[in-house]
Amino acid sequence: MAWLWLLVLALPAPVLAGWKVAETAHFRVYSEGPQKRLVEQAALLEDFHRLLQDRTGRHPAAGAPRLDVFLVKNLQEATPWRKLGGNVAGFYRADRGRISVIAVDPGEGNDDLADTALGGQQILLHEYGHHFLLGTAGVAYPPWYVEGFAEYFSTARFRRDSIEIGRISGNRGVWLAGAEWLPMEKLLARTPALERHSESAMFYAQSWLLTHYLFRTPGMRDRLVAYLTATAAGADPVEAFRSHIDPDLQGFQQKLRRYLDETSFSRLPRTAGTPASVAVKPLPASAGSLLMRLVSMEHGLPESRTEAAREDVRARAAAAGPDALASRALALVELQNGNRAEARTLLDRLLVAEPDDPDLLRWRAMAAEDLAESQRFLDRAFDAAPNDWRTLHAYARLYQPARRPLPTHALDLLLRAHDLAPQVTEVVLDTAVALARANRLPEAANILEPLAWSPHGGPAAELAERLLMKARAGDRAGLLAEIAEQQERMQARMSSLRGAALSGASGRRQSR
Numbered sequence: 001m002a003w004l005w006l007l008v009l010a011l012p013a014p015v016l017a018g019w020k021v022a023e024t025a026h027f028r029v030y031s032e033g034p035q036k037r038l039v040e041q042a043a044l045l046e047d048f049h050r051l052l053q054d055r056t057g058r059h060p061a062a063g064a065p066r067l068d069v070f071l072v073k074n075l076q077e078a079t080p081w082r083k084l085g086g087n088v089a090g091f092y093r094a095d096r097g098r099i100s101v102i103a104v105d106p107g108e109g110n111d112d113l114a115d116t117a118l119g120g121q122q123i124l125l126h127e128y129g130h131h132f133l134l135g136t137a138g139v140a141y142p143p144w145y146v147e148g149f150a151e152y153f154s155t156a157r158f159r160r161d162s163i164e165i166g167r168i169s170g171n172r173g174v175w176l177a178g179a180e181w182l183p184m185e186k187l188l189a190r191t192p193a194l195e196r197h198s199e200s201a202m203f204y205a206q207s208w209l210l211t212h213y214l215f216r217t218p219g220m221r222d223r224l225v226a227y228l229t230a231t232a233a234g235a236d237p238v239e240a241f242r243s244h245i246d247p248d249l250q251g252f253q254q255k256l257r258r259y260l261d262e263t264s265f266s267r268l269p270r271t272a273g274t275p276a277s278v279a280v281k282p283l284p285a286s287a288g289s290l291l292m293r294l295v296s297m298e299h300g301l302p303e304s305r306t307e308a309a310r311e312d313v314r315a316r317a318a319a320a321g322p323d324a325l326a327s328r329a330l331a332l333v334e335l336q337n338g339n340r341a342e343a344r345t346l347l348d349r350l351l352v353a354e355p356d357d358p359d360l361l362r363w364r365a366m367a368a369e370d371l372a373e374s375q376r377f378l379d380r381a382f383d384a385a386p387n388d389w390r391t392l393h394a395y396a397r398l399y400q401p402a403r404r405p406l407p408t409h410a411l412d413l414l415l416r417a418h419d420l421a422p423q424v425t426e427v428v429l430d431t432a433v434a435l436a437r438a439n440r441l442p443e444a445a446n447i448l449e450p451l452a453w454s455p456h457g458g459p460a461a462e463l464a465e466r467l468l469m470k471a472r473a474g475d476r477a478g479l480l481a482e483i484a485e486q487q488e489r490m491q492a493r494m495s496s497l498r499g500a501a502l503s504g505a506s507g508r509r510q511s512r
Helices: 035-056 120-136 143-154 170-178 184-188 197-216 220-232 237-244 249-260 287-299 303-320 324-336 340-353 358-366 371-384 389-397 408-420 425-437 441-452 458-472 476-511
Strands: 006-008 020-023 027-031 067-072 090-094 099-104 162-165 266-269 276-282
Touching: 020 035, 027 035, 035 067, 035 120, 035 143, 035 162, 035 276, 067 120, 067 287, 090 120, 099 120, 099 287, 120 143, 143 197, 170 197, 184 197, 184 237, 184 249, 197 220, 197 249, 220 237, 237 249, 287 303, 287 324, 303 324, 324 340, 324 358, 340 358, 358 371, 358 389, 371 389, 389 408, 389 425, 408 425, 425 441, 425 458, 425 476, 441 458, 441 476, 458 476
Parallel strands: 006 276, 027 067, 067 099
Antiparallel strands: 020 027, 020 276, 090 099, 162 266
16 A cells, blocks of 8 residues: 655645645545645545555546545534534535535544544545445445445554554444344345434444454455355345355354454555645635535535525625635526526626636536527537536436437436446436336346445435336336336426425515
């Protein structure tokens, strides 16, 4: 494992105050903390990426986007218009507008592992483990392995000359030592039924321990590979475990209990290698009040909060004064409120200064007056950034893949978007449906499977599982009927929301 020596561009560089972004080969890391700490954190993430590559032999698709990481002081303030639980230290979101990790800044010299609460650093590495596995595997894994993989690598410690992997976190250790264990059948299930917080906590803890055992116990790695190969081919994960790892599940759990007292970790050298650059630049002054609001809007706002967001953004932009970031936030909030004419005016002004900005061009396509204008702006966005998966996805959606077959060139662009961003639910579902319409059901099934098995997929995973069953059965008509039913439900919901919005607007006019 090679330590990435830091060459901060544009040296000698001043110490930058306020929000800054550090860009590396695979990350853009945003922080308002000290510049030195930001550079170290960006380099640590690059080393973590290389650690995962070295340990798995897997690499992201050529042209895959950098992951945006936001290190914040207060998570709730950084996620306006959404309520978070009080014990959340960070989270990962992959939506149609962006892919991000937002985590509490671990701070200088922070050591999460000694604490019984999960800290920002461990959450950050855990979520990147998910992002990496989804982006490089190309197959579905059982939920326990998805979480166990992320947990195992999330406890990595980065010293100046070494990297330690395999340590146990204080939080998981407390649960394993003092709580009731889940039966192996429940832990290994394709869709574990975790009804209480204690069961979810034990699922994470036991998944970590099981992964640790299979990664580090002599002779077990080959069995694990055989097991994962079988589950990827459609085998039931419980029966596959009996066939490839141990037929006696109760006896195996007793082995795990004994192993808990014997766990070890590895220390790898972190030595000088090929130099890598970390480029740091300041963000506009308005970033302090508007950056995380812009990020929240890019991820998508709850329908009930769009008007409140507009009032908030307008007030903050007026207080911050005119700069490019504030103008972007104003344009996007108008677009998300359906005020396309106002959004067009704001975006056209921004494009005078930045005519090749792919985000501005994509938003301008969304604000277009007609299909032809939308396509023209997406063409420009594609020319500016041919590997921007959001532009590729938006272009394919012009042809409404949920309703009709795509032309060959649009399907090719959608498949490329999926190659670049297989973590995004909307991309997965659109691509699978487009393949089904093209009568390519086996490919559709392969694309649906990771989402269908996702431990955090929610309703989208349930839909993917229903579509997957139909794709595997060769039931193209049934799959498309399921999609048509989902479309009808969505239209009914949107009509209901529009009606409620109009009623509320009428009430406000009368009250004035």
